[in-house]
Amino acid sequence: MARRKSNTGIPGLSFSWKRALGISQTKQRIARQTGIPTTKAGMERKLGKMILKLIFGK
Template sequence: MSKGGFSWKRATGVTKAKQNFSRKTGIPTTRSGRQRKAGSAMGCATFIMLSILIIITLILIIL
């Protein structure tokens, strides 16, 4: 990453367009941002799936 200077992406408006897209849709445009968002969603989904699995197991044991 540079410490300033000229950037073609900033000069042509690519950076601003990506920022606006990301803010409006909630989808990160960087690779690390997408991985971070997917990881946080998986953490939540894993907890929910584990809870459902435990409940189903308990129901099957009781029957």
């Protein structure tokens, strides 16, 4: 199995420009306030649940 290379060159330490700029926190805040997830999987889960509620009325 090949090891992944850290983007900082230091094993166990990585850097995320999105977290550094606050994009991740802003997306989380929006998702909490609106109730709409910002991840693809989250949106698919929410839509699937809504469709099942419409079909089965539960």
